[in-house]
Amino acid sequence: MMEMDLQISTKTLEGIPVIGLSGEVDAYTCSRFRDTMIDVIEEGNANIVVSMKDVEYIDSSGLGTLVGGLKRASEKGGKIAVVCSSPQIRKVFEITGLEKVFPLFRSERDAALELAREVVT
Amino acid sequence: MPKGKARDDGKTPYQIEVPEEYVLRDEVRWLKTEDAKLFRFLKEVMNKIEPAYVSTYPPSECGIATFTRDVLTSVAKYTPFSKPTVVAVKRREEIEPYGRVVRAQIMRDDRQSYIDAAKFLNKSTVDIISIQHEYGIYGGTQGEYILDFVRDLEKPAVATLHTVLLNPNEDQKRVLQELAELCQVVVVMVRMGRQILTDTYGIDPKKVTVIQHGVPNVHRVSTNAVKRALAISDRKIISTFGLINRGKGIEIAIEAVARVVEKYPNALYLVLGETHPGVRAWEGEAYRNDLLETVRRLNLENHVRFNNRFLSLSELVRYLCATDVYVTPYLNKDQICSGTLAYALGCGKAVVSTPYLYAEEVLGDGRGVLVDFRSPEAMADAIIDLFDNTSKKEQIESLAYKYGRRTAWFNVAIDYLDLFHRVMQAAGVRKDEVVEAKK
Numbered sequence: 167m168m169e170m171d172l173q174i175s176t177k178t179l180e181g182i183p184v185i186g187l188s189g190e191v192d193a194y195t196c197s198r199f200r201d202t203m204i205d206v207i208e209e210g211n212a213n214i215v216v217s218m219k220d221v222e223y224i225d226s227s228g229l230g231t232l233v234g235g236l237k238r239a240s241e242k243g244g245k246i247a248v249v250c251s252s253p254q255i256r257k258v259f260e261i262t263g264l265e266k267v268f269p270l271f272r273s274e275r276d277a278a279l280e281l282a283r284e285v286v287t
Numbered sequence: 288m289p290k291g292k293a294r295d296d297g298k299t300p301y302q303i304e305v306p307e308e309y310v311l312r313d314e315v316r317w318l319k320t321e322d323a324k325l326f327r328f329l330k331e332v333m334n335k336i337e338p339a340y341v342s343t344y345p346p347s348e349c350g351i352a353t354f355t356r357d358v359l360t361s362v363a364k365y366t367p368f369s370k371p372t373v374v375a376v377k378r379r380e381e382i383e384p385y386g387r388v389v390r391a392q393i394m395r396d397d398r399q400s401y402i403d404a405a406k407f408l409n410k411s412t413v414d415i416i417s418i419q420h421e422y423g424i425y426g427g428t429q430g431e432y433i434l435d436f437v438r439d440l441e442k443p444a445v446a447t448l449h450t451v452l453l454n455p456n457e458d459q460k461r462v463l464q465e466l467a468e469l470c471q472v473v474v475v476m477v478r479m480g481r482q483i484l485t486d487t488y489g490i491d492p493k494k495v496t497v498i499q500h501g502v503p504n505v506h507r508v509s510t511n512a513v514k515r516a517l518a519i520s521d522r523k524i525i526s527t528f529g530l531i532n533r534g535k536g537i538e539i540a541i542e543a544v545a546r547v548v549e550k551y552p553n554a555l556y557l558v559l560g561e562t563h564p565g566v567r568a569w570e571g572e573a574y575r576n577d578l579l580e581t582v583r584r585l586n587l588e589n590h591v592r593f594n595n596r597f598l599s600l601s602e603l604v605r606y607l608c609a610t611d612v613y614v615t616p617y618l619n620k621d622q623i624c625s626g627t628l629a630y631a632l633g634c635g636k637a638v639v640s641t642p643y644l645y646a647e648e649v650l651g652d653g654r655g656v657l658v659d660f661r662s663p664e665a666m667a668d669a670i671i672d673l674f675d676n677t678s679k680k681e682q683i684e685s686l687a688y689k690y691g692r693r694t695a696w697f698n699v700a701i702d703y704l705d706l707f708h709r710v711m712q713a714a715g716v717r718k719d720e721v722v723e724a725k726k
Binding site for chain 1: 311697
């Protein structure tokens, strides 16, 4: 059995669902992340915060999973904001250009507030 | 359970596959038909850098060819709107059924073909050239024809050095110095490489960057469970893999195994991989036959097993995951890179090795055990010590795995993309300008 080094949690902040990831988001683990994201969107949420502040590594599968989630969210007029503090994770978004697709925040609350404000306006 | 500690429930069947990770490219491709607006937005903002790699390339059987394919593939997974290019180096008499990614070829001993390849890349949409350097893969004295290629390039180039000799001869020194002068950056895989380039070759350390050798993305699994799947659960497994040649020092490891079996009669040494094609062309299977003779002389027929064929990545990872102690008994102190040692670390294995330059650095800080060159006694003692001390072995495995994770190809690819981006910026090339120019 492969060791699955990814823990996933969910909570709500400022009325916005926050998917918390901890560990490694890669080809072994991203299917569970995708399932969680689909569940959250199908519950009627368009905007989502994905918190990667405890993510050690992310590969292109993890990024692809986020893009797939964004497609579903944007069908409902929503967005996905990403929280990351690790320079390594931030570099992945910057170097691929995906930081222009997924707004990056340093804290979950800031990300949730931003998405909540967009819902109001 | 501590992170990085492999689990074993005693019954889980094993089918180790290293997963492909084309999720990003697949998602983007589907968007083209399912959400054209989002597709266009991604196309506009995502990194579209187009690297070209100059190297030997599979199906050529060569460690550098495999390395190049792995770098190219890993980088391409992050850049779904880019088209990578390979300029493959080969001997004229070789017929290699390359894939479509190979868009040009350099004939190793034909100087003009180096100049033609540079012209081809100058006219192409390629943004940056990544040269894989090893003296032997290029033609001319100490591979000097590669300099003709770089001199004629009108685009930025970086060179990854697979060999950095501590005591080069004049020609070897000259070729590397000029290559470093002509390229924007040279890449080495360990910090010691930068030190040697500075001290011995007088290369500006600012021109040298360290990017580690990549390894497959392997999550840790229980060694015992993999052994069960391979029907070797009652054996203590020692292994070595890679293309076999005399520099590997496998005879030293075999002599060490003779000592190990005195205390551990269930020890089994797996020598995984075929003879290096270059060696086979030169002396056939003479080295392997010598090794077989050593096995017979030491009555180790039940303790040493050769797997003389090409192993797929999944097979290789399976054997590595079934290994208790991995050994690299290499004989050459100068060796600055070892893909096989990198892979063993990536699988979280305890390694016993001779102190060649690469091993000395990556196995430092408790990540492995170093023993003297050509000393079967020291190698046997180190293996027995690890067999005796499970907690020490597990500690080494955890440190090795942690180190290896940082060097997974998906991380190394980001390092290369970052380097390409920085080099283009420093050379005054902006990708959006490049894109405009291509229209």
